[in-house]
Amino acid sequence: MQSSSALSVRQGVLYVAIAATAWGTGGAAAAELYDVGGIGPIATSFWRFLSGLGLLLAAHLVRRSRRPSDALSLRAAFAANPRRTMITGLGLAVYQTAYFAAVQQAGLTVATVVTLGSGPVLVAAGARLTLGERTGAAGAAAVGCGVVGLVLLMGGADASIGPAPVLGIGYALLSAAGYAGVTLLGRFSGREKGSGAFESTVTGFAVGTVCLLPMALMEGLVPDMERPAWTLSLILYLGAAPTALAYTLFFAGLGALRATTASVVALIEPLTAAVIGVLLFGERLNAIVLTGTATLLFAVLFLAVDEGSGRATSRRTPDPDLGHDQPASQSTLRAKD
Known part of the structure; x- marks a missing residue:
């Protein structure tokens, strides 16, 4: 794979689009694994992590062999900030497992939309409260849209979208909160998004x-093997497409894109999940849920507009000490499944 610094913007958009599409299929694969393998969301998440970790380790070895001077060792990536790595790994486990639980209880479409739509909103609110980051009018509109969208979704959720839709929306909010916590930790730590990002992802998944x-062992770790080929294929797919491939492409694509662009392109994920949910799982969304879904997705678009405005202002504002324009700050709005 090309170095992220060598990618064009068009290639970066393609990489993020493929990653978002792969993420959108992850919940569907998990839902199928529930039925075929008879395991719960924690065990499903564990198998996804384990198979994905194996593939990420293989990719790391390839990177090290091809570009030993550019790729950090995993030991160096962990030693750079072991506390952050531990918290990031725990955050990954929480928000991806909670997302799978949301899919189980509220259906694929609603779970994906609530997780993806709420995550950036919680990041914006948390950054304002903990880091003092200011949001403009578009950012305030995003938070408002997020709240209205969630209220509509909770009010319109019924048994037609899942066995326990309100509980599922709660799990989706927990997933979004886990994502927001990891993102805010990265911002607080001043984490660089380029060098070592892939290696940090590998250690986080480990x-x-x-x-x-331990939680997967208590829930029931080993899936049923009445259809072993299909069960193993689902586990491998979860580790390969929405994990190893998606995260590798996403981080490569971020090297060529503004976070605003990446956040908008990533809206492909809920659209993919919605199409799969309606066509393959027979999910039916009533008018209130559809309105809440659209409102929540508008929140992400408003955040993208807010970030773009902030970048433009930053570029136009000269630094009084240096006497020239300051580069825009880098931040990432994406959530991940």
């Missing part, structure tokens, strides 16, 4: 795998 193992 920590997450260890965190999930």
Whole structure:
């Protein structure tokens, strides 16, 4: 794969679009694994982490062999900030497992939309409260849209979208909160998004795998093997497409894109999940839920507009000490499943 710095903007958009599409299929694969394998969301998340970790480790070895001077060792990536790595791994485990639980209780479409729509809103609110980051009018509109969208979704949720839709929306909010916590930690730590981002992802998944193992053992770790080929295929797919491939492409794409662009392109994920949910799982969304879904997705678009405005202002504002324009700050709005 090309170095992220060598990618064009068009290639970056393609990489993020493929990653978002792959993420959108992850919940569907998990839902199918529930039925075929008879396991719960924690065990499903563990198998996703384990298989994805194996593939990410293989990719890391390839990177090290091809570009030993550019790729950090996993030991160096962990040693750079072990506390952050541990918290990041725990956060990954929480928000991805909670997302799978949301899919189980509220259906694929609603779970994905609530998780993706609420995550950036919680990041914006948390950054304002904890880091003092200011939001403009578009940012305030995003928070408002997020709240209205959630109220509509909770008010319109019924048994037609899942066995326990309100509980599922609660799990989706927990997933979004886990994502927001990891993102805010990255901002607080001043984490660089370029060098070492892939290696940090590998170590984070390693920590997450260890965190999930004891809970998965209590829930029931080993899936039923009445259809072993299909069960193993689903596990491998979860590790390959929405995990190893998606995260690798996403981080590569971020090297060529503004976070605003990446956040908008990532809206492909809920659209993919919605199409799969309606066509393959027979999900039916009433008018209130559809309105809440659209409102929540508008929140992400408003955040993208707010970030774009902030970048433009930053570029126009000269630094009084240096006497020239300051570069816009880097931030990432994306959530991940």
